[in-house]
Amino acid sequence: MNRVMSGFFWISLYLLVVLVPVFLMLIPPAPSGRSFWLELSVALGFVGLTQIAVQFVLIARFKRLTAPYGIDIILQYHRQIALVAVCLVLAHPLIIVIDNPSRLKLLNPLGGNWASRCALLSVLMLVTLVVSSLFRERLKLSYERWRLLHLLLGVAAIVFAQLHVSMAGLYTNTLWKHAIWVATSAAMVGLVVYLRVLRPAWQRNYHWRVAEVRPERGGTHALVLEPVGNHRMAFAPGQFAWLKLEGTPFTLEEHPFSFSSSAERSDRLEFGIKALGDFSGRIGDVPPGTRAFLDGPHGAFSIDRYPAVGYVFIAGGVGITPILSFLRTMADREDPRPVTLFYADTDWDSLAFREALAELEVKMDLHCVYVLKEPAEDWKGERGVLTGEVLDRHLPKEKLARFFFICGPPPMMAAVHEALQERDVPEARIHLEKFNLA
Ligand SMILES: Cc1cc2nc3c(=O)[nH]c(=O)nc-3n(C[C@H](O)[C@H](O)[C@H](O)COP(=O)(O)OP(=O)(O)OC[C@H]3O[C@@H](n4cnc5c(N)ncnc54)[C@H](O)[C@@H]3O)c2cc1C
Known part of the structure; x- marks a missing residue:
C-alpha cells in the first residue's frame, strides 16, 4: 500500500471505530420513552469517549500507523482531537440537563447515583488532563511529571467513564453489548500494559552502550551508541529516536533526538545533543559503557521520502x-x-x-x-x-x-x-x- 492509500485507510478506520458505539446504540433492544435530545447526547458522549480511548492507540508509536503521516502530525492530531472529544463528552451532560432541568441533581455528587458520580469523576479527570496539557509551562510542571500525570489521568478518565456506561446500563442491556464494552476496556488496559511493561521489557534485549561522548561547539555533545549484540537500527536520514539513558528501560524519562550519523551506518549511531535542560545538560557527564535504550526510528522528515534533483x-x-x-x-x-x-x-x-x-x-x-x-x-x-x-x-x-x-x-x-x-x-x-x- 502506498503512503496515500495507507493514510486514507487509517482515516477511514478511525471514523469507523469512533462511530461503532453509535451503531451499537441503533441495534435493538433500544431503551424506550427517551427523547431525541437524550439519545443525541448519549451518542455524542459515546463518540467522545471512543475518541479518547483511541488516543491511547495514537500515542502508542505504532510505526505502521505513524509512517504515512509522521509521528509529529499524529501527536498534533492527538492534541487537537482531544479538545473535540472532551467537548463531545461535556455536551452529553449539558444536553441532558437542558432537555430536562430536573436532571441537574445528577451533577451533584451527593444528589446523584453511582453512575452519575463515575461520570463526574471522569469529566473531572478529563478537564484536569486538558488544563494541565494546555498550561503545562505556566503550571511549572516538568515534562516528565506532566507525562506521568497525563497517563494516570487518561487511564482514570477511561475507567470511570466505562463504569458510568456499565452502571447506567441502558446501552449495555444485552450480554453481547456488555461484552463489547468490557472487551474495549480490557484492550485499553492491555495497551497501557504493552506500552509500559512489555515494550520496555523487549527493549531490554536490544540495548545499546555509550561508545563515546564528544564535546562539540555551542554547548552540544555528540553521543555515540553501539549495539550490545547483533541488532542494528536501520533508519532513514533525518529520523529520530526516543533515548533512555537510565539503567532500566522501564523509566518514564525518555527524550527524542535526531540521528546525526549516516543512515548507512546502522551499527554506530550518533546523536548531537545540546544542553538545554536537566537531561540534555547531563550528557557531557555520561560515562562510556552506560546502557542506553532506543525507541525508533520515527519521523517523516527525510530526504529518502522526497527524492529531488537537489x-x-x-x-x-x-x-x-x-x-x-x-x-x-x-x-x-x-x-x-x-x-x-x-x-x-x-x-x-x-x-x-x-x-x-x-x-x-x-x-x-x-x-x-x-x-x-x-x-x-x-x-x-x-x-x-x-x-x-x-x-x-x-x-x-x-x-x-x-x-x-x-x-x-x-x-x-x-x-x-x-x-x-x-x-x-x-x-x-x-x-x-x-x-x-x-
Ligand atoms: C523530533 C525531535 C527531534 C529532536 N532532536 C534533537 C536533537 O537532535 N538534538 C537536541 O539537542 N535536541 C533535540 N530535540 C529536543 C530534545 O528532545 C529536548 O531538548 C530534550 O528532550 C530536552 O530535555 P531536557 O530534560 O534536557 O530539558 P527540559 O528542560 O526538561 O525540556 C525542555 C523542553 O523540551 C521538551 N521535552 C522535554 N522532554 C521531552 C520529551 N521526553 N519528549 C518531547 N519533548 C520533550 C519540552 O517541550 C520541554 O519543555 C528533539 C526534539 C524532537 C521532538
Missing part, C-alpha cells in the same frame, strides 16, 4: 543534527546531487559540527552559507538573522526544482517558511522538523 537545507542551532545525517548519508552514498546549506547560529565558535561540515564540503557537491547573529568584526559572511534576502543572495537559480528541509528554533522556521512561500516555492517542497512534540 536540496536546500536550512538549519538553526542544534537543528543541524538531522541535516548532518542527510549530508553524511549523501556523502556515504556518493550522491552527486547539489546541496545548499544555510546554517544560522550566534557566532563562528557556536556552530556545532562546523569541522564535519568542512569535510563534507570537500567530499560532495555542498555549498555552506553561515549566517551569524553576533559575528566578529572581521567576519565576511552573512550577518544577522536568516531572512528572505539572505536566501535570495545564495539560492541557486533552479531553486523551485529543489526540495527544502528546515530545522531550527520556531521563529526562524516560521520566518524562513514565509520567505519561501513569498518566493513561490511550492508547499509540497517545504519540509519542517520541529524539536518540540509537547
Whole structure:
C-alpha cells in the first residue's frame, strides 16, 4: 500500500471505530420513552469517549500507523482531537440537563447515583488532563511529571467513564453489548500494559552502550551508541529516536533526538545533543559503557521520502543534527546531487559540527552559507538573522526544482517558511522538523 492509500485507510478506520458505539446504540433492544435530545447526547458522549480511548492507540508509536503521516502530525492530531472529544463528552451532560432541568441533581455528587458520580469523576479527570496539557509551562510542571500525570489521568478518565456506561446500563442491556464494552476496556488496559511493561521489557534485549561522548561547539555533545549484540537500527536520514539513558528501560524519562550519523551506518549511531535542560545538560557527564535504550526510528522528515534533483537545507542551532545525517548519508552514498546549506547560529565558535561540515564540503557537491547573529568584526559572511534576502543572495537559480528541509528554533522556521512561500516555492517542497512534540 502506498503512503496515500495507507493514510486514507487509517482515516477511514478511525471514523469507523469512533462511530461503532453509535451503531451499537441503533441495534435493538433500544431503551424506550427517551427523547431525541437524550439519545443525541448519549451518542455524542459515546463518540467522545471512543475518541479518547483511541488516543491511547495514537500515542502508542505504532510505526505502521505513524509512517504515512509522521509521528509529529499524529501527536498534533492527538492534541487537537482531544479538545473535540472532551467537548463531545461535556455536551452529553449539558444536553441532558437542558432537555430536562430536573436532571441537574445528577451533577451533584451527593444528589446523584453511582453512575452519575463515575461520570463526574471522569469529566473531572478529563478537564484536569486538558488544563494541565494546555498550561503545562505556566503550571511549572516538568515534562516528565506532566507525562506521568497525563497517563494516570487518561487511564482514570477511561475507567470511570466505562463504569458510568456499565452502571447506567441502558446501552449495555444485552450480554453481547456488555461484552463489547468490557472487551474495549480490557484492550485499553492491555495497551497501557504493552506500552509500559512489555515494550520496555523487549527493549531490554536490544540495548545499546555509550561508545563515546564528544564535546562539540555551542554547548552540544555528540553521543555515540553501539549495539550490545547483533541488532542494528536501520533508519532513514533525518529520523529520530526516543533515548533512555537510565539503567532500566522501564523509566518514564525518555527524550527524542535526531540521528546525526549516516543512515548507512546502522551499527554506530550518533546523536548531537545540546544542553538545554536537566537531561540534555547531563550528557557531557555520561560515562562510556552506560546502557542506553532506543525507541525508533520515527519521523517523516527525510530526504529518502522526497527524492529531488537537489536540496536546500536550512538549519538553526542544534537543528543541524538531522541535516548532518542527510549530508553524511549523501556523502556515504556518493550522491552527486547539489546541496545548499544555510546554517544560522550566534557566532563562528557556536556552530556545532562546523569541522564535519568542512569535510563534507570537500567530499560532495555542498555549498555552506553561515549566517551569524553576533559575528566578529572581521567576519565576511552573512550577518544577522536568516531572512528572505539572505536566501535570495545564495539560492541557486533552479531553486523551485529543489526540495527544502528546515530545522531550527520556531521563529526562524516560521520566518524562513514565509520567505519561501513569498518566493513561490511550492508547499509540497517545504519540509519542517520541529524539536518540540509537547
Ligand atoms: C523530533 C525531535 C527531534 C529532536 N532532536 C534533537 C536533537 O537532535 N538534538 C537536541 O539537542 N535536541 C533535540 N530535540 C529536543 C530534545 O528532545 C529536548 O531538548 C530534550 O528532550 C530536552 O530535555 P531536557 O530534560 O534536557 O530539558 P527540559 O528542560 O526538561 O525540556 C525542555 C523542553 O523540551 C521538551 N521535552 C522535554 N522532554 C521531552 C520529551 N521526553 N519528549 C518531547 N519533548 C520533550 C519540552 O517541550 C520541554 O519543555 C528533539 C526534539 C524532537 C521532538
